[in-house]
Amino acid sequence: MKDRLYYQDAYTQTFTADVVKRGTEQDGSPFVVLSQTAFYPTGGGQPSDQGKLGGIRVMDVEEVDGEIRHRLSDPLPENVTQVEGQIDWDRRFDHMQQHAGQHILSAAFLEVAGAETLAFHLGKERVTIDVRLDDLKEELWESVEQRANQIVLENRPISARFVDDEELATLPLKKQPTVTENVRVVIIPEFDYNPCGGTHPAHTGEVGMIKILGWERHRGNIRLEFICGWRALRDYTKKQAAVREVSKLLMTSDSEVIAQTQRLIAERDALKQSLQEKEKVLLEGEVRQQLERASQVGPVRIVQQTFTDKTIQQLQQFAQQAVAQAPDVVCLLAATGEKLQLVFARGPQVDVAVNQLMKDTLPLVEGRGGGNPAMAQGGGQPSLPAEEVLAHARRQLEAALA
Structure with a gap:
């Protein structure tokens, strides 16, 4: 172990050694073996040292078959037989x-x-x-x-x-x-x-x-x-700087950050609950308006509508409200954006499987989706206008109702 300077003195940062072997790893990395070294090789849960040998970066150090290989960023010149080593002391x-x-x-x-x-x-x-x-x-x-x-x-x-x-x-x-x-x-x-x-x-x-x-x-x-x-x-x-910044944003002291944050969360939750209740009321009104405008095909009313400001979750909420208010309705809904989102739903009095309707429609937009006979959803590329996609779905629906 005399050639392993890190065992003799862990504070050794520089040393001189003879090059006793050169080689290339399977991944193409050049390596050298030295007569002695202060570079600690990977082992025992501790990563290897890094640093330089003769000005060339030591990327990794590993013991292989009893020899300590120093993997280098570049090959050591062939005429160099003795090198000065310097480990990265901060890392060590x-x-x-x-x-x-x-x-x-x-x-x-x-x-x-x-x-x-x-x-x-x-x-x-x-x-x-x-x-x-x-x-x-x-x-x-x-x-x-x-x-x-x-x-x-x-x-x-x-x-x-x-x-x-x-x-x-x-x-x-x-x-x-x-x-x-x-x-x-x-x-x-x-x-x-x-x-x-x-x-x-x-x-x-x-x-x-x-x-x-x-x-x-x-x-x-x-x-x-x-x-x-x-x-x-x-x-x-780093964490103290984060606490100071949060204190400034909340306009409070460091000691009051947690209490102030808890108050803000409680206010947010109350506002969120209030907003959801108001959105529910607005949605109910919007659904009633659409049901009043719905077209009639035999005993079935059809709500066919494209939205520009709704997520697929909001489309689903709309459809759920509609079939709850009108058991004789079929909803064909779309939302435009980066993707074309679709939701089809039918009330309990309608004998149509909307998941099959969705399956027949999604190929138009290279889309994917799923659901059950009462409600289905999917999405695809906006390669066709939403109105044209819904028109296709309506033709399929009318054929199924005939």
Whole structure:
């Protein structure tokens, strides 16, 4: 492990190494293997480092068959046998914060709730852990979060070292190692002893604030989202700016944002209810007018109407009102717009299947739809005038009534 500088000192940012191998991945990406490297390869839930080798971008780092491959944006010139490496320190330190934060949070869950961590993923925006719990009450996660941040503020040392079998047997491990050779243990004294191959800061204080963002049930356990350190500060800054902006819009203080929002929602709901009642009254009147103008075909009245200002849901409401007021009516309704919307309906005294009528009409507009014998709806391309489409449907209807 002497060639892996990130294990000797996780704070190493630059180094010099010999090029010992060149190659090309199956996807065409060039890669090099070096005599030593400070670039951490993907593993253990932690993404790889990025940075530069000899001025060429390192896109990804992965261990393949025991060798660490540095995938590059461009091939390294053939005459270059020695390179200077520089890792992206902001990315590396972020990973160190998040990974150490996961150790602390997982150990806090085990200590406070007796709940072990089953999985860990360090994402670009969020970090997740899966915890063996059936449910997570607010008071429990607050206690766990408080304990984790207490460990941070105590600024305890974090050490990591490779141990032999004899020493391994003496350590109070939180979980068993997944490897049998080169076992590395990360230690926060009197709190966490964990087999881990990732990179970590030297003290818990460098992790910064640990903040749980939310959780959900996942395969019978609880999956939590959290962030640490600089990520937590950026998140807080963004949310605080949002609260300030909402406060300005609501013309209230930060502390009154929730109460003011609740009042506005209550007012909105009341206005919405009032509007719906008035729209219902207007719709009833509109339906009565259309029924008075309806044409008569034998014992059946036909309302044939095209609208420019109604959605298909409003067409359906119109049709429902019409057949409720007049059991002898058939409605042939259309609404124009980006799509041509159609609704056909008939009252209980009319023996016509309007879903078949819709099926015969939709091919005119390359449309699709469905329904039942009493009401059907569909939509298609406005390739023909709505009046022409409804005229076709009426001819089909009159033939069915004959």
